[in-house]
Amino acid sequence: MRRLGAGLVGHARRLLVGTELSVDDALAVAAGEVSNPGIAASALRDGWAAAEQAGVGGRSK
Amino acid sequence: MSAEWFELGQRLHAATSGRLVPRLRHAPLLAGAKPVAVRATEQGGVVRVSAAAPGGQPGSGQGLDGLALLAGLGVSLDEPEPATLVTDDPGTLRTLLGLARTVAVGCAADAVAGHIAWWADRADFPGGGAVADVVAGCRARWISGQAPKAEYGAALWRDRLGVGDASVAGVLDVYAQATAGDPLRFLSDLATDDSFSYDMARKAHCDGWDWRRPDQTSRAACGLRGRCDAADLYAAALLSDPLWRARSVHAGSVVVGRIAVDAPATQRVVPVACARLDARLRAGAEVLWWLGAPGEVPDADYTGTVGAGAVVGGQLVLDVKTPFNRPTLKAGDLVTLMPAPPSVHRQHHGQMVYRKLQYSRRSWLTSGTAPAVRRRSVPLDVLLAGASDD
Numbered sequence: 001m002r003r004l005g006a007g008l009v010g011h012a013r014r015l016l017v018g019t020e021l022s023v024d025d026a027l028a029v030a031a032g033e034v035s036n037p038g039i040a041a042s043a044l045r046d047g048w049a050a051a052e053q054a055g056v057g058g059r060s061k
Numbered sequence: 062m063s064a065e066w067f068e069l070g071q072r073l074h075a076a077t078s079g080r081l082v083p084r085l086r087h088a089p090l091l092a093g094a095k096p097v098a099v100r101a102t103e104q105g106g107v108v109r110v111s112a113a114a115p116g117g118q119p120g121s122g123q124g125l126d127g128l129a130l131l132a133g134l135g136v137s138l139d140e141p142e143p144a145t146l147v148t149d150d151p152g153t154l155r156t157l158l159g160l161a162r163t164v165a166v167g168c169a170a171d172a173v174a175g176h177i178a179w180w181a182d183r184a185d186f187p188g189g190g191a192v193a194d195v196v197a198g199c200r201a202r203w204i205s206g207q208a209p210k211a212e213y214g215a216a217l218w219r220d221r222l223g224v225g226d227a228s229v230a231g232v233l234d235v236y237a238q239a240t241a242g243d244p245l246r247f248l249s250d251l252a253t254d255d256s257f258s259y260d261m262a263r264k265a266h267c268d269g270w271d272w273r274r275p276d277q278t279s280r281a282a283c284g285l286r287g288r289c290d291a292a293d294l295y296a297a298a299l300l301s302d303p304l305w306r307a308r309s310v311h312a313g314s315v316v317v318g319r320i321a322v323d324a325p326a327t328q329r330v331v332p333v334a335c336a337r338l339d340a341r342l343r344a345g346a347e348v349l350w351w352l353g354a355p356g357e358v359p360d361a362d363y364t365g366t367v368g369a370g371a372v373v374g375g376q377l378v379l380d381v382k383t384p385f386n387r388p389t390l391k392a393g394d395l396v397t398l399m400p401a402p403p404s405v406h407r408q409h410h411g412q413m414v415y416r417k418l419q420y421s422r423r424s425w426l427t428s429g430t431a432p433a434v435r436r437r438s439v440p441l442d443v444l445l446a447g448a449s450d451d
Contacts, residue, residue, distance in 0.1 A: 005208070044070040052074065
């Protein structure tokens, strides 16, 4: 797994203020390695899952 | 709203995988029939233009020579078809417009200047095909593993898309990738509007109308109406994309829920228990809905209207007025709702009415008088909801 760039780490840190998640936590939660019931964790997982499924065909409205 | 966290999840995936992550499944830019890549810079009062067309060598010129270069690439109101300005530099159009303003009315370069003015006019129509900012297009289509600020640079996208040519010709290579594949729904409708607008600009040029003069109020009003319609249509175009819909669940504009009680086909109002409280669909909102998840679209979808909403037992329940042609719904069925797209036909009709008002002496648009205010009663629950701090 590649390391995150300093710019992205700073960006993620700002977005995670108030969520009690560190950037490393966010990465682990998004990848599904750690479970977390919070709203932020749920959104991170959904975003990660959407990225994984993005190559799979889908239909449009 | 958790859309920013959703996007962070995508961004972290892109960073760890080292690949671009699609933000959309469809192209957010329509491939123009006549793209012309342009970069323009100003230094010491001298404007330098570099430009290239597909398959040709890039050229450059200063001042009026730069405009002659563009004319040679088909950028002129004398041409029956418009050229698409393709650029990766946000300052290019402003610089070109400044150069166009220096051209005297009626001189040889006036048709080129008029075409640049048309670009400037159309640039703020969302989803329009007259001007393509490839950096904005790439940002709309993909997420990189970098911080968002880094995505404003063209070099990042050239690198990620494997475009080695940093000259103006390379802009066309980035454009080709940003426009590849099926475009978003409604982009062709927006392109039709571009074509109509170009024909109007050509006619105005032939009639000797000077684009340098400020718009009359009536003309500005028509332009504002057109821009608002384009913005509504582009918002609907984005929601037509399954990946954007997945994100929009976290922004509240797409709502996922379950049918709260069994509803036979004859029952008009169907309660939907939403999965989240932050739905942005309000009472009276026209919606498009279907059985299934946001990304799984069955053949049948239905229109409806949100009747009322209430929080019951900590869960938002929306009453949706449904049409008669819907199937029987069972309690627990998964349902997705999103704002109904605007009617393109209705938009065209509305703009046509505005254009007629523009040329009618007695209309409120040309007489300068404010139209009569029409008021309507507002339901008490809407007033209470607006006044509430919750």
